[in-house]
Amino acid sequence: MTRENFVTCDWLAARLGEPELGIVDGSWHLPPTGRVGSEEFRLAHIPGAVFFDIDAIADTSTGLPHMLPDETKFADEMTTLGLGDGMRFVVYDSPGLFAAARVWWTLRAFGAEDVAILDGGLPQWRREGRPIESGDAHPRPRSFTPRLNRAFVASLDDVRRTLAAGSAQVVDARPADRFEGRAPEPRPGVRSGHIPGSLNLPFVEIVEHGRLKRGAALNQAFAARGLDLSKPVVTTCGSGVTAAVLALAVEEAGGQVAGLYDGSWSEWGARADCPVATGPATTS
Template sequence: MTASSPFVSTEWLAANLSAPDLVIVDGSWHLPPSGRNGKAEFLERHIPGAVFFDIDAIADDSTGLPHMLPTPTAFAAAVGALGIGDGLRVVVYDGSGLFSAPRVWWTLKAFGVREVLILDGGMPKWVEEGRPTESGPAIRAPAVFSARLDRSIVADIAKVETAVAGSIIQVLDARPADRFAGTAPEPRPGISSGHIPGSLNLPFNRIVKDGHLVSPENVRAALLDVGLDLDRPVVTTCGSGVSAAILWVALESIGKMPLALYDGSWAEWASSGKPIASAP
């Protein structure tokens, strides 16, 4: 395995803020119980020149599931309106340091953006270092984006069922341990807690510290500690497909490319009458 870092430093971004081929994307999103609003925080303060990627709006709203991937046509129109065009480089950040930015990063990659990175430490590190910010709506000229969805890296419920039924593909869940075990409620009304039978649990906060991904050595140790076999394919999942992307970033950082991300994640599985396991 060859490790590759999906991150870029605040120093690098500060030096390249005015690069004409670079788009800075604020991908902030927060769980409903947090009381935080990513769009409102963006309007109050964001990195100069950034545009806001709303994962709840740039989504397929016909499924009843949260922030599912939209069609390529809808995605192309939405990101084109943000000024993200073909051939541009993208740096994504979020207001938590490292939470929702990986989901936006993965989504952009899935639809064909070749050069997309995550700002290490996100907005908290940028502000802590006293770097410039601005407020108000984004102002960027529309662009043309040619969306091509790589469906091979998107797991649907059928692919996950196949993984559960077999012994080759592993399912790795990023939710907190108590929700995985079924001893704490899910944040979304009407969704039972528990987990996909046979899946493994690596809560994302075990590998994210102070807004940064832990070292590759610690990522590897955490994965092995929960029983993941690095020689077998992995599908990442979580509550709604957001923190599953953190697991993706972590795996990629040690050179283990995941097979796919389960877009519907637990929100779909638990509401579809599928088997639910509980206890660790």
């Protein structure tokens, strides 16, 4: 099946106001930036958009950041946002391509069939002089029926089994210095390093000017880091955000995503029963 994972600003602008279109601002920023997505949404967003807060629409009982919620909570949150069954969803974010991929993955994991990302995100929309509105969103509630597809989600035990069996490549989207253990982790209590046997493809190497690289440039990025797109890929990162960018890239390049490790390094690196490797990835 060929899935269109991106739409252009032209496409979206021509459809603003359509009742079956759900426009979703999924902006999220790393805590050290001091930026808050919800506050920026109130200042400026695409007309008709609602704000999807990945920290709030989450399982907050685990102690891990923005983990997938259960189906009941997700359905309630989607209904409140006016994002219902049968709608087409277009997700964007303020950096261009960052947390929008996490929202894209989340919606698809819960059974939404028609989800795309705005190519270039809010920066491209603004560069083209498209309309902007401010203030809070006031959506009409619409019922959403969640159908969680477990194949989208990899648990810690799934990652262990995958590595033991060699059934897929585990690929980490964190920066190389964190993956190799040369830089400290931003979250307290999380060790430096990486999952033994995993590969490293920093997401900044597949995103350029807020857009996913395409074609030969994307394939070259995979090849340079030892990834074989003929084999399934489990994606991971610090907390499951840029792992979704990597999952998007694998899918766009024609590869198979065998799950996103939701707990990612925030879980693995904090557990004493999980081994940690340092240094560059070892490829065979």
